[in-house]
Amino acid sequence: MLKVGVFGATGRVGKMLIEEILNHHKHFALSSVYVRNELHYSLPSSTMVTDSLEVLLQSSDVVIDFSSPQATKSLLEQALLQPKPIVIGTTGLDSSIYHLIEEASVKMPVLYATNMSRGVAILNKIAASVAAILEESDIEISEIHHRYKKDSPSGTALTLAKSCAKARGLNLDNIRISGRDGNIGARSKEEIAVMSLRGGDVVGRHTVGFYLDGEYLELTHNATSRLTFAKGALEVASWLAHQKSGLYSIEDALGLH
Numbered sequence: 001m002l003k004v005g006v007f008g009a010t011g012r013v014g015k016m017l018i019e020e021i022l023n024h025h026k027h028f029a030l031s032s033v034y035v036r037n038e039l040h041y042s043l044p045s046s047t048m049v050t051d052s053l054e055v056l057l058q059s060s061d062v063v064i065d066f067s068s069p070q071a072t073k074s075l076l077e078q079a080l081l082q083p084k085p086i087v088i089g090t091t092g093l094d095s096s097i098y099h100l101i102e103e104a105s106v107k108m109p110v111l112y113a114t115n116m117s118r119g120v121a122i123l124n125k126i127a128a129s130v131a132a133i134l135e136e137s138d139i140e141i142s143e144i145h146h147r148y149k150k151d152s153p154s155g156t157a158l159t160l161a162k163s164c165a166k167a168r169g170l171n172l173d174n175i176r177i178s179g180r181d182g183n184i185g186a187r188s189k190e191e192i193a194v195m196s197l198r199g200g201d202v203v204g205r206h207t208v209g210f211y212l213d214g215e216y217l218e219l220t221h222n223a224t225s226r227l228t229f230a231k232g233a234l235e236v237a238s239w240l241a242h243q244k245s246g247l248y249s250i251e252d253a254l255g256l257h
Contacts, residue, residue, distance in 0.1 A: 002241055003031035004234070005060030007075055008067035009039060013089065016230040017064060018043070028234060032059040053078040060084060062241045064233050069093050076100045083108035083245075087237045089116050089229065091155030105247035111240045113250040114155030116232030120206065121250045123221045124163050127208045130217065131164035137210035137217075138187060139164050144197040144205050152196040153178055160208055161194045 004021055008014040021030045022044065032048040033039070034056045039049060048059055053075060057063060062085040065072055072090045079086060080103065088101065091114050104110050115121070131139060141164075143157040153161075158172075165172040170190060177193045204223040209216060223229075236253040251257055 001029045002027060002238060003029050003059065003061040004237060005032045005034070005056045005063040006030065007034045007056065007063055007065040008071065008090070009033045009035055011066050013066040013226050013229050013233075015041075016227050017066065017233060020227065020230045020234060027238065031061070032056050054082065057082040057084045062087065062237045064237055065090055066229075066233070069097055073097050073100060076104050079104055079108060085109045085237070085240045085243070086111075087233055087240055088112045089114075089233055092151030093155075102247060106245060108245050109240050109243040109248060110246075111236050111248040111250065111253060113236070114159045115204075116229040116236065116250065117221070117223060118232060118254060119221050119223075119228075120156055121254055121256055123206070123208070123219055124160055125251065125256055127160055127219055128163040128167040130208075130210055130219070131167040134210045134212065134217070135168060137212045138189075140193045140195070140209045140211060142195045142197070142207050142209070144199065144202050146201050146203065147198050149198060152198070153194045154196065154204070154206070156204070156206055157194050157196070160206060161192050164208070165192055 006014055006018055009018060018030060021028045030047045032050055033043060035049055036051055043049060050056055057079060064087045065075055066089045069090060069092050072088060072093065085108060101110055101112055141157050141161050143154045145154060161176060162172045165175060172192065175191045177191050178195065203226055207218055207220040209218045236250055239253045240248065
């Protein structure tokens with residue numbers, strides 16, 4: 001039985017992850033949960049609740065992280081001292097944390113994904129293919145999430161944009177547009193727009209549009225429950241626990257390459 005440590009237990013996905021392990025999985029054991037302040041729900045006596053990253057890593061076969069950028073940074077820094085397979089689903093990471101992920105992956109298997117959904121992984125692959133085939137199309141990406149989401153654009157939308165840019169041999173940092181206002185002139189040919197909306201309790205919707213003269217193609221993924229992300233994280237964690245050191249994607253875990 002795989003011992004899973006949960007980092008980010010007070011978040012929406014973290015709570016569902018814990019429930020999924022406890023209620024629906026015979027192949028996983030909730031070994032430990034990291035809580036910085038206070039946990040407002042009960043856990044089995046067999047689960048260790050700790051505010052020590054050292055204890056979290058020591059007691060787990062694999063750690064799943066749905067926390068915050070700063071918390072992810074702290075986890076990775078401790079993991080460099082105590083290597084352990086880590087699944088990271090936290091978004092809004094900056095370049096310094098990406099470098100830390102790469103550094104950690106030399107010592108342990110690390111899987112980083114901005115979205116743990118099978119559907120989004122497939123969308124990402126399809127979108128890259130369409131971007132290369134319809135090379136004359138204008139690519140516009142839109143996403144909408146609940147009112148509480150802090151990072152914008154979403155990590156998933158940025159991943160989709162990067163995949164489309166890479167398929168065209170472009171660097172997204174040089175061509176991304178995430179806002180238009182006023183008399184800004186015509187759209188440039190290479191730019192890729194990534195636009196965000198926030199409102200209500202929308203779990204997540206991402207649309208990648210390829211716009212041509214006389215026609216357009218839109219590919220959309222709708223997430224209707226955060227349970228999708230919890231189940232996906234457990235699936236890739238089970239796979240990652242048996243891999244050698246390295247940096248992996250959800251496409252690696254699902255065999256989509």
